[in-house]
Amino acid sequence: MNIDQAYYDAIKQKFAEQRDLRLGYRPEGTTQFTSDFSGGLSKYAVDPYGSELEPRDPIDDFVEVLFIGGGFSALLTSARLRERGVESIRIVERGADVGGTWYWNRYPGVACDVVSYDYLPLLDELDYVPKDHYAKGPEILAHCQAIARKYDLYDLAVFQTTVTSTRWNEDEKLWHLETDRGDRMKARFVICANGTLSKPKLARIDGLESFAGHSFHTSQWDYDYTGASLEKLEDKVVGIIGTGATAVQAIPGLGESAKELYVFQRTPSSIDIREDWPTDPNWARRLKPGWQAKRREQALNPTLTEEQKVIRSASSREESREEKIRRQENANIDYMMRIHRRIEKEVKDEATAEALKPWYMFMCKRPCFHNDYLPSFNRSNVHLVDTQGKGITQITEQGPLFDGRQYQLDLLIYATGFEVQKTGIYNRIVGTGGLDLNDKYDTGVRTLLGVHSVGYPNLFIMGGYQASFQFNLTYILGMQGDHIAECIAYAREHDHQTIDATPDAEEWWVQEVIANRGKTTRNEECTPGYYNFEGEHQRRQDGNYNGGVTRYLAHMDNVQGSMAEHFTFS
Ligand code: NDP
Numbered sequence: 409m410n411i412d413q414a415y416y417d418a419i420k421q422k423f424a425e426q427r428d429l430r431l432g433y434r435p436e437g438t439t440q441f442t443s444d445f446s447g448g449l450s451k452y453a454v455d456p457y458g459s460e461l462e463p464r465d466p467i468d469d470f471v472e473v474l475f476i477g478g479g480f481s482a483l484l485t486s487a488r489l490r491e492r493g494v495e496s497i498r499i500v501e502r503g504a505d506v507g508g509t510w511y512w513n514r515y516p517g518v519a520c521d522v523v524s525y526d527y528l529p530l531l532d533e534l535d536y537v538p539k540d541h542y543a544k545g546p547e548i549l550a551h552c553q554a555i556a557r558k559y560d561l562y563d564l565a566v567f568q569t570t571v572t573s574t575r576w577n578e579d580e581k582l583w584h585l586e587t588d589r590g591d592r593m594k595a596r597f598v599i600c601a602n603g604t605l606s607k608p609k610l611a612r613i614d615g616l617e618s619f620a621g622h623s624f625h626t627s628q629w630d631y632d633y634t635g636a637s638l639e640k641l642e643d644k645v646v647g648i649i650g651t652g653a654t655a656v657q658a659i660p661g662l663g664e665s666a667k668e669l670y671v672f673q674r675t676p677s678s679i680d681i682r683e684d685w686p687t688d689p690n691w692a693r694r695l696k697p698g699w700q701a702k703r704r705e706q707a708l709n710p711t712l713t714e715e716q717k718v719i720r721s722a723s724s725r726e727e728s729r730e731e732k733i734r735r736q737e738n739a740n741i742d743y744m745m746r747i748h749r750r751i752e753k754e755v756k757d758e759a760t761a762e763a764l765k766p767w768y769m770f771m772c773k774r775p776c777f778h779n780d781y782l783p784s785f786n787r788s789n790v791h792l793v794d795t796q797g798k799g800i801t802q803i804t805e806q807g808p809l810f811d812g813r814q815y816q817l818d819l820l821i822y823a824t825g826f827e828v829q830k831t832g833i834y835n836r837i838v839g840t841g842g843l844d845l846n847d848k849y850d851t852g853v854r855t856l857l858g859v860h861s862v863g864y865p866n867l868f869i870m871g872g873y874q875a876s877f878q879f880n881l882t883y884i885l886g887m888q889g890d891h892i893a894e895c896i897a898y899a900r901e902h903d904h905q906t907i908d909a910t911p912d913a914e915e916w917w918v919q920e921v922i923a924n925r926g927k928t929t930r931n932e933e934c935t936p937g938y939y940n941f942e943g944e945h946q947r948r949q950d951g952n953y954n955g956g957v958t959r960y961l962a963h964m965d966n967v968q969g970s971m972a973e974h975f976t977f978s
Contacts, residue, residue, distance in 0.1 A: 416738045419745070426767040427935040429797040430675060430943075434936070437944040441609040443827050448617035452610065452822075456628050457514065458504030458568055466590035471564060472496035473896065474585065474595035476571045476835060479508015480882050481601035481870035483555045484529055485889030490559045492897045498564040498595070499556075500571050500587065502834070506561065507552040508603050510545055512627040515654060516638055516661035518545030521682075521777050522880050526707065529882045530555055531700045537692040542684045566591070574598055575838040576865065581905045581978070583866065596905075597866045597896055600837070604871040604881065605826035607833045611649065615803040623820040626654045633819065638665035646670070647807055647815055649800055650823030651677055653776050658823065660780035663790040670791050670815050672808060674799040675773070675935060676766045678747045682777040704883055708958060740770045754782035763794035772934035828938045829952075831872045839864040852949045856909040856917045856974065857964055859888055865908035865978075866899075868892045874921050876953040876960035884957065891964050895971075904977035913967075913974040920963070924955040 434440045445453035473494055475482035478501035486497050503511040520527050524538035528551050531537065536554070539547060556562055566587075573586040583598045585591070608625040610616065624630045634641055638661055646666040648655055651673045662669050727735070748765045755761035764782065766773070784790050795810060802809045807817035827833060837845040840863045848854065848863065855861045858875030859868055870888050871877075877884050899907045931951075936943035941950070953960050967974045 413734075413738075416734075416741050419741050420737070423768050423935070424933070426797065427933070427943075430936050433798045434942070437936075437942040440612055440942065441824065441827075442612050443607045443609045443833075445608075445610075449610070451623075452608065452625050452628065454628060455503060455568070456624075456630050456632070457511065461568055464589065466592065467566065468592045470496075470582070470594040470596075471498040472595070473498070473597045473599065474583070474593065475499045475599045475601045476574070476585075476832075477501060477508060477601035477603055477606070478503065478506040478556075478561075478565065478567075479510070479601065479603050479606075480529060480552070481508070481603065481885050481889065482506070482599065483552060483559075483561070484882070484886045485599060485601070485870070485892050486561050487530060487533065487555065487559050488889050488893035489896065492893055494893075494896065494900075496564070497561065498566065498593070499561055500566045500569050500585070500593075502568070502570045504567045505549075505553065506556045506565070507549045508606065510549040510552055512606070513654070514545060514549075514631075515626045515629045515658045516634075517657040518654075519543065519657060520545075520548060521653070522882075524687075525700065525703060526880050527882055529886050532697060534558060537687055537695065540684060540686050542682065571835045573836050573838070574832065574867075575836075576840055576867075578840060581865075597868070599868045599870060599892060600831050600872070601870050602831070602833050602835075604829050604877070607827040607830065608822075609825055609827050610822050611799065611824050613800055613803050613808075615809075618805050619803050619807060619817075619820055620805040621807065621818050621820060623822065625822045625824070626658060627826070634665075638662065641666040641819070643667050644818040645816065646819045646821065647672060647817040648821040648823055649808070650825065651675070652823060652825055653677070653774050654825070655823035656776040656778050656781045658821070659790075660778070660784050662821075663784040663787050666789065666819075668789050668791065670793050670808075670817070671785075672793045672795060672800050672810070673763070674795050674797060675768075675937070676764050677773065677776045678744065678766045678770060679750070679776050679778055679781050680747060681750075682779050704880075708879065737769070743770050744768075751782060754786075756786050760785050760792050763792055763796075768935040769933070771939075773937045773939060825938060828941075829871060829873050831869050837864065837867070839867070849950075852918070854914055854918055854949075856913045857891070857960075857967060858953065859891060860909035860914070860975075862909050862911050862914045865906040868895070873950055874917065874953055876955065876957045878952075879957045884960075887961055887964065891968060894968050895975075898971055899977065902977065906978045907975050908977075910974060910976055917963075918949055920955065921949050921951075921953050924953060925949070925951060 473489060478499040482499050483506060489497060505511055520543050523541060524543035528538050528543055534554055570588045571585050572588055575584045577584050582594045582596060585593045608627050622633050644666055645668045646662055647670040649672045656677055656679060659671060751761050751764050755764060785792055793810060800808045800810055807815040807820060832845060843863055853873045855874045858872050870885060895907055931940040934940050
C-alpha cells in the first residue's frame with residue numbers, strides 16, 4: 409500500500425465512524441419519523457395555499473382513467489393518453505391545483521437542481537423554453553398549470569380531495585374509489601400518481617407538541633406569518649430543523665430576514681457551486697422542434713470520440729474489479745475533499761466551517777448546489793447548532809433543548825423531509841381477493857417494472873420502488889407515462905376490460921431488482937438517510953432498480969413488445 413492509499417483509507421475510516429455514530433443515536437431507522445398528523449399534530453396537515461373548502465355534493469360517477477395525484481406523473485401520462493384518444497380523464501388531488509411537489513413546496517428560494525431544459529417536461533409540446541438554466545418553483549408550477557390547460561385536464565379534475573380507498577370490484581371489473589369528501593367514483597383504470605416525496609414527515613422528538621410558538625413544515629409555508637418576502641421575520645427568532653436540500657435553499661433567505669436564525673444540523677449536506685444563468689434568447693431562438701427529446705437522448709447515450717473509446721476500453725481490460733472500485737472511491741473522496749475546501753474558503757469561522765463538513769461518500773445523501781448557503785453562516789444573526797449526528801431530541805414550550813441549552817424561538821420550521829416512494833399514501837388499495845397492497849408488500853415490494861403488481865388489474869404505479877430513477881425524475885415519469893398509455897391503448901384496441909401482470913413476469917422483475925441491488929455495498933457503507941432507508945440496508949427488493957436507466961427502459965420496451973407474455977387480459 410502506498411502513502412496515497414493510506415490517506416484515502418483514513419478518510420474512509422472516518423466516514424464509517426461518522427455513519428456508526430449516527431446509527432448509534434437513531435438505530436430505529438425510518439420509524440424515527442412520523443407522518444401521522446392526527447391529534448396534536450393536525451396543524452401540520454393544513455394547506456396554506458388553497459382557499460377555504462367550498463361545500464360541494466359528493467361525486468358519484470364513472471371515468472375511464474383516474475389519477476390519484478395531480479403532479480408531473482398525472483400530467484405527463486395524461487398528455488400521452490390524450491394523444492391516444494382517451495377522453496375521460498380525471499385527476500383527484502389533495503391540493504387546490506395541479507403541480508404536486510411544486511404546488512406544496514413554495515418555501516423561499518425553492519428551485520430545481522436539475523437543468524431546466526431537461527427537467528421541465530413537454531417543452532416541445534408547449535413551445536416553451538425555460539427562463540433560466542435552473543428553474544425556480546413558481547415557473548415550474550406555472551408550467552404544470554399550462555400542461556393541464558393544454559390537455560384539458562381541469563374539466564374533470566377534483567381538487568382539495570383526498571382518495572382514501574381504492575377497491576377492485578371483480579364483478580364490474582372497475583375500481584371503486586372513496587374520498588374524504590364523501591365521493592364514490594368508479595374508474596376503469598387507476599394510476600397512482602402520488603409522487604415520490606409527497607407526504608411530509610416530522611422527526612419524532614420528545615415534546616414536539618408542546619412548543620408554544622409558531623411552527624410549520626417547509627412544504628406548508630405560512631406566508632401569512634412570515635410575510636410574502638419574509639419581512640415579518642425582522643423581529644423574530646427563528647429555528648430550522650434539518651439541513652437537507654430544502655433547508656439549503658430556504659436558509660439564505662431566512663438568514664437575510666430573521667432577527668436571529670438557529671440552524672439545527674444533524675448531518676451536513678455536501679454543497680457545490682450552482683452554475684445558473686438566464687437563458688440566452690439567441691440560443692432559444694435557434695432551437696428546432698424536437699430539441700428536448702434529442703438533448704435527453706444525447707445525455708443518455710453520449711457519443712464518444714475515438715480517443716475516449718480507446719481510453720475506456722483500455723481501462724476496462726486492464727483493471728481488476730477491486731482496482732476499479734478503489735479508483736472510483738478515491739475519486740469520490742477527492743470530490744468530497746474539494747467540497748471541504750470550498751467550505752473552508754466560504755465560511756470565515758473555523759469551528760463553523762469544520763462543523764459544516766460532510767463526512768461521507770458523494771451521493772450517500774442527496775447532493776446540494778447553492779452559492780449563498782455557506783456564506784449565510786458568516787452573518788452575525790445566523791447560528792449553526794451542530795448536534796454532531798445526534799439530532800434534536802427534545803423540544804419544550806420555548807423551543808429545542810440541546811446539550812443543556814434552551815433555544816427560545818418565535819418560529820420553528822421543520823425541514824425534515826418526506827415519506828419516500830410509498831404507494832397509496834393517504835389511501836388503502838385493495839385488489840382482487842380483498843388483498844391490501846400494503847399487506848402484499850409486507851414481505852417485500854413485488855412489481856413488474858415498478859409499475860404493475862399482480863392482483864391489482866388496471867392499476868398502474870408511478871414513481872414507486874423497483875423502477876429506475878437515476879437520470880432525471882421527470883424523464884423517467886414520462887417514460888412510465890408512455891408505457892402506461894401504451895398498456896391502456898393496447899387493452900382498448902383489443903377490447904380487453906382488464907390487464908394484469910402475470911406472476912411469472914412479476915417474479916422475473918423482483919429477481920432482476922434483487923440481482924442488481926446486490927452489486928453495491930454503498931447502502932451499508934453510507935451514513936443513514938432516505939437513500940438507504942435510514943440505515944435499514946437489509947431491505948433488498950424495497951428500493952429502486954439499480955441496473956441503470958438504459959436497461960430499465962430496454963426492459964420496458966421489451967415488455968411492450970411482448971404484452972401477451974407479461975400480462976393476462978380479460
Ligand atoms: P431531507 O429528508 O433530505 O432532509 C431532512 C433533514 O432533516 C436532514 O438534514 C435530516 O438530518 C434532518 N433531521 C431529521 N431528523 C432530525 C433531528 N431529530 N434533528 C435534526 N435534524 C434532523 O428532506 P428535504 O426536504 O431537505 O429534501 C427532500 C428531497 O426533496 C431532496 O432530497 C430532493 O430530492 C428533493 N428536493 C429537491 C430540491 C431541488 O431540486 N433543489 C430542493 C428541495 C428538495 P440527517 O441528514 O441527519 O438525516
